[in-house]
Amino acid sequence: MSRVGNVPITIPSGVEISFAGDTVTVKGSKGELSQALTGGITAREDDGVVVVERPDDSGSAKSFHGLSRTLIQNMIIGVTEGFVKELQIQGVGYRATAKGSNALELALGYSHPVNITAPEGIEFDVPVQTQIFVKGIDKQLVGQVAADIRKWRKPEPYKGKGIRYVDERVIRKAGKAAK
Secondary structure, three states: OOOOOOOOEEOOOOOEEEEEOOEEEEEOOOOEEEEEOOOOOEEEEEOOEEEEEOOOOOHHHHHHHHHHHHHHHHHHHHHHOOEEEEEEEEOOOOEEEEOOOOEEEEEOOOOOOEEEEOOOOEEEEOOOOOEEEEEEOOHHHHHHHHHHHHHOOOOOOOOOOEEEEOOOOOOOOOOOOOO
């Protein structure tokens, strides 16, 4: 039995949820998101809460039950509050510059600047040259864009230079031992 899938989702005020076949659409103050439910999972609204149900106790239905409930919960949080991923840049000469709210220019030690354009629904905020905020309503898209930015210069273990998540811990290695 999925413990996550059985928990009902409360619908906050100002959020509209509609169900059309196997597609769930959530509208809120920040935007609109929709998600197709797979594996025969169904969702319905009962007295201000969303209940996610599975058709049977097969292995695939159980695996999609909790996932579908979490996806709907993330859509509700996204259209009300939004999601933010924070990246830090460490290294001499490494910096980020915002080019509007949907473009970013990174100096990461290459011979050329790295230009990144945000996809639809994502915004960049650069309060300091060594800090990047990736903001949006779709949790998966925010995480993917942050991972793509980090991929340009992953933190290396010897000097710790690179782009890292704020809560990421980079294990440092000792360099060559002096003789």
